[in-house]
Each structure stands twice: as structure tokens, then as C-alpha cells.
Amino acid sequence: MELIITEKNNAARRIADILSDGGASTERDAGVNVYEWGGKRCVGLSGHVVGVDFPAEYSDWRDVEPAELVHADVTKTATKEDIVNVLQRLAERADDVVIATDYDREGELIGKEAYELVREVNEDAPIKRVRFSSITENEVKTAFADPDDLDFDLAAAGEARQTIDLVWGAALTRFLSLSARQTGGDFISVGRVQTPTLKLIVDKEREIEAFEPDDYWELFADLAKDDAEFEAQYFYLDDEGNEAERVWNEADAEAAFDVLRDAADAVVESVRRRTRTDDPPAPFNTTQYIRAASSLGYAAGRAMSIAEDLYTAGYITYPRTDNTVYPDDLDPAELLDTLSANPHFGDDAETLLDADDLTPTEGDEETTDHPPIHPTADMPDRGDLSEDEWEVYELVVRRFFATLADPAEWAHLRVVADCEGLQLKANGRRLLDEGYHAVYPYFGTDENHVPAVEEGDVLDVSDARIEAKQTQPPRRYGQSRLIETMEDMGIGTKATRHNTIEKLYDRGYIEDDPPKPTRLAMAVVEAAEEYADMLVSEEMTAELEADMAAIASGEKTYDEVTQESRDLLDRIFDSLGESREEVGTHLQESLKADKTLGPCPDCGETLLIRKSRQGSFFVGCDGYPDCEFTLPLPDTGEPVVLDSECDDHGLHEVKMLAGRNTFVHGCPLCRAEEADDADEPVLGPCPECGHEHDGELRIKTLRNGNRLVGCSRYPDCEYSLPLPRHGDIEITDESCDEHGLPKLVVHDEGDDPWELGCPICNFAEYQERQQNRGLEALDGVGAKTAEKLEAAGVSSVGDLADVEPEALADEVDGVSADRVREWQAKAD
DNA sequence: GCAAGGTC
Numbered sequence: 001m002e003l004i005i006t007e008k009n010n011a012a013r014r015i016a017d018i019l020s021d022g023g024a025s026t027e028r029d030a031g032v033n034v035y036e037w038g039g040k041r042c043v044g045l046s047g048h049v050v051g052v053d054f055p056a057e058y059s060d061w062r063d064v065e066p067a068e069l070v071h072a073d074v075t076k077t078a079t080k081e082d083i084v085n086v087l088q089r090l091a092e093r094a095d096d097v098v099i100a101t102d103y104d105r106e107g108e109l110i111g112k113e114a115y116e117l118v119r120e121v122n123e124d125a126p127i128k129r130v131r132f133s134s135i136t137e138n139e140v141k142t143a144f145a146d147p148d149d150l151d152f153d154l155a156a157a158g159e160a161r162q163t164i165d166l167v168w169g170a171a172l173t174r175f176l177s178l179s180a181r182q183t184g185g186d187f188i189s190v191g192r193v194q195t196p197t198l199k200l201i202v203d204k205e206r207e208i209e210a211f212e213p214d215d216y217w218e219l220f221a222d223l224a225k226d227d228a229e230f231e232a233q234y235f236y237l238d239d240e241g242n243e244a245e246r247v248w249n250e251a252d253a254e255a256a257f258d259v260l261r262d263a264a265d266a267v268v269e270s271v272r273r274r275t276r277t278d279d280p281p282a283p284f285n286t287t288q289y290i291r292a293a294s295s296l297g298y299a300a301g302r303a304m305s306i307a308e309d310l311y312t313a314g315y316i317t318y319p320r321t322d323n324t325v326y327p328d329d330l331d332p333a334e335l336l337d338t339l340s341a342n343p344h345f346g347d348d349a350e351t352l353l354d355a356d357d358l359t360p361t362e363g364d365e366e367t368t369d370h371p372p373i374h375p376t377a378d379m380p381d382r383g384d385l386s387e388d389e390w391e392v393y394e395l396v397v398r399r400f401f402a403t404l405a406d407p408a409e410w411a412h413l414r415v416v417a418d419c420e421g422l423q424l425k426a427n428g429r430r431l432l433d434e435g436y437h438a439v440y441p442y443f444g445t446d447e448n449h450v451p452a453v454e455e456g457d458v459l460d461v462s463d464a465r466i467e468a469k470q471t472q473p474p475r476r477y478g479q480s481r482l483i484e485t486m487e488d489m490g491i492g493t494k495a496t497r498h499n500t501i502e503k504l505y506d507r508g509y510i511e512d513d514p515p516k517p518t519r520l521a522m523a524v525v526e527a528a529e530e531y532a533d534m535l536v537s538e539e540m541t542a543e544l545e546a547d548m549a550a551i552a553s554g555e556k557t558y559d560e561v562t563q564e565s566r567d568l569l570d571r572i573f574d575s576l577g578e579s580r581e582e583v584g585t586h587l588q589e590s591l592k593a594d595k596t597l598g599p600c601p602d603c604g605e606t607l608l609i610r611k612s613r614q615g616s617f618f619v620g621c622d623g624y625p626d627c628e629f630t631l632p633l634p635d636t637g638e639p640v641v642l643d644s645e646c647d648d649h650g651l652h653e654v655k656m657l658a659g660r661n662t663f664v665h666g667c668p669l670c671r672a673e674e675a676d677d678a679d680e681p682v683l684g685p686c687p688e689c690g691h692e693h694d695g696e697l698r699i700k701t702l703r704n705g706n707r708l709v710g711c712s713r714y715p716d717c718e719y720s721l722p723l724p725r726h727g728d729i730e731i732t733d734e735s736c737d738e739h740g741l742p743k744l745v746v747h748d749e750g751d752d753p754w755e756l757g758c759p760i761c762n763f764a765e766y767q768e769r770q771q772n773r774g775l776e777a778l779d780g781v782g783a784k785t786a787e788k789l790e791a792a793g794v795s796s797v798g799d800l801a802d803v804e805p806e807a808l809a810d811e812v813d814g815v816s817a818d819r820v821r822e823w824q825a826k827a828d
Numbered sequence: 829g830c831a832a833g834g835t836c
Contacts, residue, residue, distance in 0.1 A: 045834090165833085
């Protein structure tokens, strides 16, 4: 039996399909697909199925000096045991083995990991390696006809990266965490990729903090030829002879303004007409896709997760790619022809097909592992996708269209006029031929109309304006620009850059969007700059890349490279040793600064944002347990301390981060006082804590306008029931037999009053109705998908809540576990 | 409880 091993299940399925001419059958073993045909078996891994780590005796942070990790052994253990077991069971019976992992460095390493797992159970079978740059019939068959050997040097290069990343990351992370006495779950993490990324954000913040604005003035005049009026701007030539619009001196600006205001006409000095070609964009690689999705409002992580879902469902190609050149085997006309059947963008596909030339644009990077992101021939129906998924899918389709479309043509018109010795200019822009913009409406095509004037024309000056302005601090990096910068610097990979940014959020280093660094982040970068400069610069990656190239070409060995790196880290620990206290204190102070609101009104100590045992946030006093002062915080989102302070209490205001529902809560003390004043109507004792703590149920209106029945002891008791958002709520004299609460009636404008009844009964009925809804009630479940789910025994929203996402995803084609989880969240 | 890199 021949065993073929690929990097992922998807590749296994397609390769089996090609090599068996469609005749392969699928067998599931412990959740792993094995494809079989004529004496062959093909199985997909899930990327790395083994991971590097230190031996168990190093796992207790308190018992091991971080510096000891520098020279600790690094071992490999199985991380995907089911896959390893299936692989080894198959390998035992294999007469020969072919490794068909991705054609790149990490793929070679994953291949070597498979090689070693096979050798553990089978010493003799020959193990070959095939390489192909895209999974097409021609390439795959050619590669399998003439297999090669594994490149152990290339794999060793990858192993050196693994070891160096682990040793540096783990040793320094432990050192910083222990020095700041972070004994709980929150550790202070650093690494070769995340720390230089964080430094980018921190450096920008330093520029912003150091920025001092300058005043300047700009002047404008309205010019007219006949009835056509247009705006022109004053400019002059600066000391270096460059055109400048900003006037840095108020007296000069006012003097120029006086001239323009009093002037009656201006004479056209020069007119320049030009035609500009505006080329269509290159095909999508991961970074450019994230950038485009970000202009539609999707954060990087969200954009990637939607793309992964669309890929798993088969609608677009693999979303993790650096490639910006379509491979030869992609036939644009054929794909356009398929897409032309779509009711939403079929017409655009037809128009493109009518053109005589269908040469796609190309980017700079041509890699061999995956094509640029483009739609596949398998088209979803509108109802099969959620709104977000459809928006992203259409983006990918339209980008594909754009790469095949004609350039746009712009007419530029530049007019310079003299007004009493002052120069005025106007730049007009008109779209002559919309070209690719017709099929790709995501770029702006604003025009600026300047009438056709000729040299020597005398124009009326109808109005003059002076605008006082200030220079602005640099802008923070947005997530997509951060990812582009990381790509330029060569840090991270297409598959990990967005994860790195998520990690910075999770670790409490950045907040908000665009991300702003916390005090902790500033302190971590400062510590790294002072003691481990290598770690915060992109140089570490650059040197590692050079070393990896040397290992791959046989000039250096794994041992030499990792030893050099360990020696360097040793020296860093030597200098860190004496400064442990100092570094720790600074980190601790910064941690606290991120959570500090201001003085406690009861005892004068400091109020801090804390987290309750139930996981909800509240404001507590640093003097606890001597001072028990607390204030509630909203239960939606994560609190962030803003720079702005409340005038009444001197406390920092709080913002609640909750994605699209993010809002500014303000001063928690003001909010608490308002709530006390609000005179919330009382319904009765809280069923959860009424007899024990005298909590009572009240009707509350939240800051975001939502209303609910909640316990007066919130946040200590979190019992709550929903109420409708609109209408006046009347509390009747009639009460519920079962729960003893008064029945409620809602009076909404225009509508007849309706009886909501007992809020507990009402909520129970509501939940039951929700459970019994059909699946198509959920956003993102179309008729096609609902049918597939029903076949798997899931026919109502309630059924969906009970399923295991992975199990359902395995059972139903084209449905990912993430997508199931998304539905479950919506069903809640 | 450490990193970064695959993949889901």
C-alpha cells in the first residue's frame, strides 16, 4: 500500500481526486478523513501535528530560573494526537510513503515531522517527497511521476526558527512576568514577532505624545469664468523653490487675505491639460485583501475568519497567500463565464467577457504555494451566506473582475492665475473612462470640476477665505496598515500577522481600534529596548532569515545557529540579572496605571477597575479590604480608562469596548449617582438573592437605551430579564400566581397596549419560541444549508444549540465549526 | 501559564 501525506485535509481530498480520476472513496477514522483507491491511501495533516516544548521538569515557573531555559533541551510532542494515531496506523502497513506537503519551508518541516512519525513505526518503507506549486491535474501528476527526496537542510532551517523562537520567547516572557510578580493567569509576553510589532505602535504613540502643533493659515478664492465658478488656492514658492500652500506667519497670511478680498479679477497665467491612466489593482494576496476588507469596516481578524469560512465552503481559494500573480492554469474567461450566471454580478462578468483582451494584472510577488485569492467556480446563493460573508464574497469576486478590466482614464486640468501679484491654483479632475471602476466600486472616483479656461483669460474673483489651521499629530496605525508594515519589515507570515495583532489585544498591550498602546505596553517595550534591543527590532528576523538560508544551503548547521543564538541570549540574561527589581517595579506600576481611575471618595486611596469572580468588571478601591467602596460598570464589553477626567469627581472616564456596540460610559461615580436618582420602579424580591440578601427586582434603563428587569444588587447579583426597547411600561395591580410579580402592560405609540404579563413567564415563553424557530430564521442559513442541516437531524434553532460544532461540521459538507458557533451565538 | 508557525 502506498501512503500519501498532505499538509491539510483539503489538499488530501483534491490530490486523491486527481490521482484516482475521481474514483477515491472516503473513510473516517477518529474524525480524520482517509481517501482510498487502488492500493493507495491519502491522509491530510493539520499543519504541524507535533510541537516543540521544554521537558516537564521546566514547566513550573517558580522552580526554574528563566535563564535556565536558555540551555534546556527542546523536545517534540504530538499536539494533534488523533491525526498522529491515524497516520501511524496507516504507516505501519505502508510499503512506500509519499510526502506531499506545501511547497515552502514550513511545508518541508511539516514533511519532516511526518517522516519521523512514519519512521517510528516503519523502519524500511521508502519515503519520497513530491513538490508542486498548485493542485492541478497536470502539476500533481507530473510531480508524482518523478518523486524527489525530502530536503533535510531546509527542514532544519525551520527547526532552528522553532527553537530560537521558543527559547527567546519563553525565557524572556517568564523573566518579565516573574519580575513583575504576575503570578496569576496574566503574564507579560514577548517574542520575535509580537514585540517588534508592539514597538511600531509604541513608537507612533511616542511621536503623538511628543507632538507640538504649529499654527498655519491657508487662503482660498472663488474664481469664475462666465457663469462657471471654481475654487482656487493661494500658493507661493518657499526658500527651496517648492510650491507651498501653508502660510506660517499670521501677519503675512492676513496681508495676502486683504489683497485677495479686495481684488476684482485674476488673470490666467498657465493652463496644463493631461490624461492620466489609472491602472486596475493587482490580484489579492492576504495583506491586500485585509486592507480592502478593512475599508469596508472589517477588522483584520474578522476579515480572515470570514475568508476562511468562504474557503472551507468552497467559494473562494485559499486565503493565506503572498502570491499576486494568477497561475497559468487559471482560465479567466472560463471563470467569468461561470460567474456570469449570477443574478447579482453576472452582468459585469458578461461585459468583461465581451472585451477582446483578458490579460489579468500582476503584482510583484509570484510564489508557488497558493494562487492569489479569487472566487472559485462554485458559487453560493445569496441566502447561503450571512450579510457579512456576502459582502466579503462580493469583494473577492469584484477584485477578480477588476484584475481583468481596463484601466480608467482621467483628465487633469491645472490652472494657475495671477491675482494682484499673488498666485492661485486649481486642479481639476474628470473621469473620462471609468474602466475597472465600473466593476470595482470600492475606490473613490470623486471629480473636481474646473472649467475650460485659456491663458490670458480674465476671471472674476467673487469671494476670498482664510482658514486658520494647526498641524496634526501623526495618525495611529490601523490594523491593516500595521499588517502592511509588518509585511514590509519581513516579520510574521501571511498566515500569522493578523493573529499577532489579536494577541496584542488579548495580552492587554493595545486597546481600541485603531490600536492604542497601554502603559504596560510602553513599559514592556522600554524594558526590551534597554536590555534586549535585539528582540524589539526587525533585525532579529532578518538575521534569522539569513541563518536559515545558510542552513538550507548547507553553509551552516542547525547546531551552530541555535548555539550562537543561545550565547547571545545568555549575555542578555547576564545584564538583566542585576536589574530584575527595577524592571519589575516599573512593569507593576504600569500595570496599575492602566486600571487607575482616581481617588476613592470614601478613603482617598485609589479606585481601580477590577474583575469579579464571575468575570464581570467593577470599580473597587485599592484600599480593600479596609475600604469596601465599589461602583458598578456596564455588563457589556471590556472597560478602558480614557485620558479625559470628570470635573465633579476627578475620576477618569471609562469606555466600554464591545465591537460595534462600543460606547463611552463616562465617570462611573456620576453614572451611579444618576442611577440612584432614577427612581427605578420596584417589582418585587429578586428570585435569585431576595431571601438571602434582600435584593429586589427593578425596571432599569441602560445607557445604550435598552431596558431590563434587573436586581438592585448588581453587579453582585446578575439576575436579569429582557424588556422591550419601546413603549411606556405600566405596572398593573394584577400579579402572577407562580412568581408573585406584578403583570406588565406596554403602551407603544400608535399601537394598542399589549400585555407582557409577568416578566419571568414572558421570558420563559420567549425562550421556548426561539428554540422552536426553523433554521432559516438565522442570518446566514440559506435554504440550501438548512436542507443539509435537516438531513443531519438538526431542524430547529433549539436543536442547533445542543450540537457539538466540530461534530456537525464534520457531518455536513461546506459547514465549518466556526460557522456553527456563529449561528449558536446568533441563536442565543 | 512561555513563541511562532501551520490549520479548522
